[in-house]
Amino acid sequence: MELRSHRLEQAGGRAVKRQRRGSDTPADPTTPSVKAEPRCAFKASKFFSKTDGVRDAKGKCHRGDARGAIPIQEWVTVGGEWWFSVALSPIELVLETTLMSGMSFRWQPVRIRDGESPEPGLDVAYDSTTPTAHEKGSAAAWTLPSPEHDIYIGVVGDVALALTQTNEGAVFRLLRHSTGVPAGAAGYRRALKQLHWYLNGHIDRTALDRVWTSRDAAFADRIGLYPGMRVLTIEPVECILTFLGSANNSIKRNAKMVATLCLCFPENKIGTVTEMAVEIGDAPGIPRGARISAGDITTAQLALASVYRFPTLTQLASLSEEEYWTLGWGYRAPRIIKAIAQLQEWTSSKRLIRVTECGYVEAREALETLVGVGRKVADCICLIGLRHFDAIPVDTHCFQFAQRYSYIGKRESTVTKSTHNAVGDRLREIFGQSAGWAFMVLFVAEVHPFRIRAQHLRMTYTAKKVVDEEHGSARRHLAF
Secondary structure, three states: OHHHHHHHHHHHHHHHHHHHOOOOOOOOOOOOOOOOOOOOOOOHHHOOOOOOEEEOOOOOEEEOEOOEOOOOOOEEEEOOEEEEEOOOOOOOOOHHHHHOOOOOOOOEEEEEEOOEOOOOOOOOOEOOOOOOHHHHHOOEEEOOOOOEEEEEEEEEOOEEEEEEEEOOEEEEEEEOOOOOOOOOHHHHHHHHHHHHHHHOOOOOHHHHHHHHHHHOHHHHHHHHHOOOOOOOOOOHHHHHHHHHOOOOOOHHHHHHHHHHHHHOOHHHEOOOOOOOOOOOOOOOOOOOOOOOOOOOOOHHHHHHHOOEOOOOHHHHHOOOHHHHHHOOOHHHHHHHHHHHHHHHHHHHOOHHHHHHHOOHHHHHHHHOOOOOOOHHHHHHHHHHHOOOOOOOOOOHHHHHHHHHOOOOOOOOOOOOHHHHHHHHHHHHHHHHHHHHHHHHHHHHOOOHHHHHHHHHHHHHHHHHHHHHHHOOOOOOOOOO
16 A cells, blocks of 8 residues: 555656646646647547557556557457457546446446346447457456456447456457448557547546545545546537436436437447347337337447437437427427527537637636526536536535535525535635546445445445454455
8 A cells, every 4th residue: 555655646746747847837736647638629530649648557658659659558358358458557447437427428338247248139249350469479368357247338439339347457349340440450549549538548547536635535535436437528519419418317317318319310320239130230129210219218229329429410400399309308309409500500600619629617608608508517518528627517416515525515505606606616726627527536426326336335344344343453445
């Protein structure tokens, strides 16, 4: 433990030194320790900057050349199959908390048991690429946490991926029939660059955690339960429209609503998940392009929708208000119709680009002019779609933990504009300009499945502590 703390201290020191070079102002150790990329990307070629670094499985950062950064460890074997390393250590990235905590509504977990999915009619079809003989010779064997585990199906940039967690770090495979992907390992390296853009791989999560655990007891408690949480970066239009359905809604139901939109446009499919008796890629028993209600969608259909590109504004504008009602969007149907029309006008007038390039407050105020976008949703979009890492989305959950941890007083009983400002200002005061990353760790503890897991871990810890004390050894550790 002392050795790990020493390494974290060194990492934090290096981050401060990097920021002080060429600057007369004191560096904030909570500012990202690697030069940030542009806030958003509209073309695949911009997904990863030439000068950004990629970390290998040991956390070491490798600078890129003209072809981009290539990590030392690429191919690994997991359960006898070849996978490609995401090149982020287990303390830098945990897939479950990162992908399923409400930042994205497009990832579908598929439970794998004994190498196969127990879901009827669902088969994940991987790309057939394998490493060369030389790469096989240097490949490591990584281990799964248990024989029963989840893989996460989704689209990043223009490729369909399957990711899974191992004890040594996250790994991924391209899905069969992914379009526009170079053959062989070159396609995997290209996908890795897009994945690091999506996961903000240039941010040193470990260095931030070390600083914040010394500043705030509540954060120190939560990061032990939910390590490896990373803030995603989602293309702005997708981010805006998926969060339009999140107000007064659960993460699970909003994901279903988004999936119904994607299934309307089968021409957007870029990967194979299901192999049915009908044509490959069709949802079971559902004709191509059929309108499926969010209440009727199956797990297999959710997995299928997760390998569709998000619809374009033109495609979404082709749906009528009645069709949005049919798809399960309910009272949000007229709002999303109007918001799509506004975004089309923003795109044609270049205003959308200007919004993505301006400062946090200006961007938030511009987003609040969209139909259906309030302060909380605007902050979500700023944090996840525009890389304003100082944005703090305040909803009921955030308001409750802010009072519970004494970030604000308990005089107010509802979320108001002054509450938004008070909570945001207080968290930025504690955690600095990357406060949004700390906020997500605090927020995930309020999300139902993660909250239940935390309660179970605490009960396990308490029981183990009692047993250890009875044997004269009060060992305080958690077995994740």
